[in-house]
Each structure stands twice: as C-alpha cells, then as structure tokens.
Amino acid sequence: MKSYTIDQLARFIDHTNLKPTATKEDMRILCNEAKDYHFKMVAINQVQSELCSRLLKATDVNIGAAISFPLGQTSIESKVAETQDAIKNGATEIDYVVNITEVKEKNWAYLQTEMEQIVSVCQKNNVISKVIFENAYLEDAEKIALSKIAKTVKPDFIKTSTGFAPSGATFEDVKLMKENVGPDVKVKAAGGIRDAQTFKEMIACGAERIGTSSGIPIIESLKKEAIDGKITI
DSSP, rough: OOOOEEEHHHHTTEEEEEOOOOOOOHHHHHHHHHHHTOSSSSEEEGGGHHHHHHHHHTTTTTTEEEESSOOOOOOOHHHHHHHHHHHHHOEEEEEEEHHHHHHHOOHHHHHHHHHHHHHHHHHTTTOOOOOOEEEEEEGHHHHHHHHHHHHOOOOOESSOSSSSOOOOOOOOHHHHHHHOTTTEEEEEEEOOSSSSSHHHHHHHHTTEEEEEOOOOOOOHHHHHHHTEEEEEE
C-alpha cells in the first residue's frame, strides 16, 4: 500500500470532455477546472487542441488529443497526419484508437506498424503517446497480443477504453494489461470511472492514469476521506 496526497491523486486524472456537442465555452470550463484542481491533462477531441493549448498556456496541465476517435477505423496515414496536426496545434499527449478490424483479423504486423509510426511521431516531438485498445470489443487473447506489441514498441501508455463503447475499464483488464505490457509501459484506465472507490481500486490494480469526466466529485470525495491530507491505496 502507498500513501498519496490529494494533489498527487489529482495528477492521475485526465479531465475529460469528448462530447461531440462540446462548445468553446465548455472547453474554457474544462480547462479552468483542470487548472483549479491541478489535473494532469485535459482529454479533448483533436479539433480542440489549439484552443485548449491557448487556454492552458503557462500551466503544467497537458493537452491530450484523441486521434481516430472513437472507432479507430482510419488508415495509418490518416492517424499519423491527425497526430501531426494535433501536435502542431499544441497537443502534448496523444490518445489514439487501434484499428479494431485488424485486431479481429489478427493482423499483428499491421498493428505494430501503426503503433510504431504514431509513437515515433510522438517521441520525435517529446509528446506522450497512449494506445487505446477498446477492450469492450476484444477477447483476452487479443488484449494480451496488443499488450505484447506495446511491450516491444514502448508507447508511454496503453489504455483500456474510449468511454464510447458498450463498457469501459474493468479491474481485470487493468491487471491483464499491466501483467503483459511489462514495467516500461504504463496503463491508463478510462470509461465508467465515476466515484472515488472505483478510482482507488483502478490505481490499486496498476493504473497510473485515469480518464474520467467525474474528476471533480472524485477529488472532493477523496478530500473528505483523507487523514492528515493523505489517502492510502
């Protein structure tokens, strides 16, 4: 078990608004909340990168652009171009969705090439890379195969879900991914994480980043639980 300050726990959180109806005012609210609570990142659709970059200028809150979101069903070339455009417009983290069709075809060489190309762009630009598996659609063997590809390619994170599929992160998936990706790649849990207890359990299972639109109520709940300003997980 490990003790965390409230600020340390806030830094696990990618504060999320990926709604297709999100307005510029919604982005301003999201960014202001991220600054107020000292969240690690705002998770946004790629087109919002430039606006959020301006809103978060001179802060240590990262701008996380979602790529090929939420289906992942675009070509490698499209994903690379979208990644490059997001970075040009201020994104400091990239969360891209794998091509699920190619997972079902067991086309592991394609998926490795896809991952290598996107991760390479991120590394060249000193940008954090995250690979979204969308586990709701995958068998355990497919999750393991993707984790092993990531173990070789070494993105910064592998991620459970977009939050748009029929189900999101599970404790079992976080453990499975962490067991198979090795110590050099972290795991992000996202999708359906709405309360402090689930948040804590995801961290206990090995998640080192949490994507959620419920970051504020989670942190407020943790403040009430804290003993001498700390939470033990």
